[in-house]
Amino acid sequence: MPKILIIEDEAAIRNVIKNILLDEDKSYEVEVAEDGMDGLNKINETDYDLIISDIKMPKKDGVQVLVEALENNPDLSFLMISGHGDIETAVDCIKKGAFDYISKPPDLNRFLSTVRNALDKKVLLTKNKELTTENKALKRKVAKQYEMVGDSSALNTIREIIDKVADTEARILITGPNGSGKELVAHHIHEKSSRNKMPLIEVNCAAIPSELIESELFGHVKGSFTGAHKDKEGKFELANGGTIFLDEIGDMSLSAQAKVLRALQEGKISRVGADREIKVDVRVLAATNKDLRKEIAEGKFREDLYHRLAVIVIEVPGLNDRKEDISELVNHFAVQIADATGMAQKSFSADAVKTLEKYDWTGNIRELRNVVERLLILGANPVSKSDVENFVKK
Numbered sequence: 025m026p027k028i029l030i031i032e033d034e035a036a037i038r039n040v041i042k043n044i045l046l047d048e049d050k051s052y053e054v055e056v057a058e059d060g061m062d063g064l065n066k067i068n069e070t071d072y073d074l075i076i077s078d079i080k081m082p083k084k085d086g087v088q089v090l091v092e093a094l095e096n097n098p099d100l101s102f103l104m105i106s107g108h109g110d111i112e113t114a115v116d117c118i119k120k121g122a123f124d125y126i127s128k129p130p131d132l133n134r135f136l137s138t139v140r141n142a143l144d145k146k147v148l149l150t151k152n153k154e155l156t157t158e159n160k161a162l163k164r165k166v167a168k169q170y171e172m173v174g175d176s177s178a179l180n181t182i183r184e185i186i187d188k189v190a191d192t193e194a195r196i197l198i199t200g201p202n203g204s205g206k207e208l209v210a211h212h213i214h215e216k217s218s219r220n221k222m223p224l225i226e227v228n229c230a231a232i233p234s235e236l237i238e239s240e241l242f243g244h245v246k247g248s249f250t251g252a253h254k255d256k257e258g259k260f261e262l263a264n265g266g267t268i269f270l271d272e273i274g275d276m277s278l279s280a281q282a283k284v285l286r287a288l289q290e291g292k293i294s295r296v297g298a299d300r301e302i303k304v305d306v307r308v309l310a311a312t313n314k315d316l317r318k319e320i321a322e323g324k325f326r327e328d329l330y331h332r333l334a335v336i337v338i339e340v341p342g343l344n345d346r347k348e349d350i351s352e353l354v355n356h357f358a359v360q361i362a363d364a365t366g367m368a369q370k371s372f373s374a375d376a377v378k379t380l381e382k383y384d385w386t387g388n389i390r391e392l393r394n395v396v397e398r399l400l401i402l403g404a405n406p407v408s409k410s411d412v413e414n415f416v417k418k
């Protein structure tokens with residue numbers, strides 16, 4: 025229900041405006057003030073969606089009311105009413121932050137449409153504020169999800185490399201076993217680069233059938249193959265201005281590799297079935313758990329593509345090679361999982377952590393996270409050594 029305040033010293037005009045508004049929309053809640061002082065007091069007490077204020081008034085004029093009110097709340101919406109001879113002042117009010125002005129006597133249509141516009145703007149402003157707050161909260165949540173935990177020298181070296189390379193255009197190949205944190209590294213590189221306002225688009229090359237990968241990466245035009253019912257943008261286009269992360273690149277077919285190579289060499293792509301080429305500005309990060317040198321020797325990976333992708337190589341070691349990170353990771357996941365699932369917080373006894381450190385972590389950090397979740401569900405509080413021995417079979 026929009027709340028509107030009319031500040032006008034002439035009772036007749038005050039009442040006319042009030043009646044016009046109430047006739048126009050029964051949902052308007054209209055209040056009135058007899059002069060600037062009265063108006064300002066009301067503004068300080070109530071949250072109005074719109075203030076319609078005369079300019080020339082005793083005690084405090086409309087300009088003073090506007091300036092003082094906006095000082096406390098810059099989002100307030102003001103519609104000034106200007107009498108004959110103070111148009112210039114009305115224009116000045118807009119410079120000072122008023123939404124608009126109308127001249128006396130008000131033209132009914134223009135008056136009502138200005139009121140509607142002002143109220144619409146207020147709604148948009150409020151929505152925008154809510155979305156900004158929501159967005160900030162989500163960003164904080166995502167940042168927490170992508171926290172890089174651990175103080176091993178291997179991880180600290182990776183952090184140093186990320187800091188050096190993030191804000192360059194260098195293509196980076198991230199290698200390491202499954203679940204070791206390659207995607208996490210890619211995310212940090214993107215977030216620390218000047219492309220971070222644009223998207224990071226991830227493509228899991230192993231999950232896309234080879235006959236579809238070209239269309240997935242470069243898009244297609246309607247009718248270019250059975251099932252292409254409409255034009256579709258590919259991931260390279262979606263990542264324009266940002267970063268594309270080609271995960272599991274070692275699993276890409278040779279024909280798709282040739283297309284990617286061309287895109288990297290020329291900075292241009294063309295959708296499947298299109299004649300036109302599209303210029304794209306995309307930074308490429310790639311990851312693999314395969315030994316690409318071996319794949320090259322076996323004729324499964326193109327050497328020229330390898331050299332294009334691997335300007336910088338970041339090797340993420342498996343968890344077995346940095347067991348000193350386990351204790352910090354366990355505490356981190358315990359809090360993260362409890363937060364996300366609403367489960368009760370539990371701590372881990374020193375013995376429980378020591379036992380976990382002895383295990384063989386072939387599934388790496390992903391496996392450790394699952395184990396922590398299992399122990400939060402099944403173990404006591406604090407999680408004990410015997411909980412680990414009972415519920416984690418190694």
Ligand SMILES: Nc1ncnc2c1ncn2[C@@H]1O[C@H](COP(=O)(O)OP(=O)(O)OP(=O)(O)O)[C@@H](O)[C@H]1O
Binds near residue numbers: 171173174202203313
């Ligand atoms: N250092 C770390 N601190 C906190 N969480 C981490 C860390 N490294 C990895 N993780 C978490 O472990 C999980 C697996 O990491 P990620 O997906 O980055 O691994 P990956 O190497 O890309 O795996 P895959 O090879 O299967 O694609 C994710 O939930 C990730 O957030």
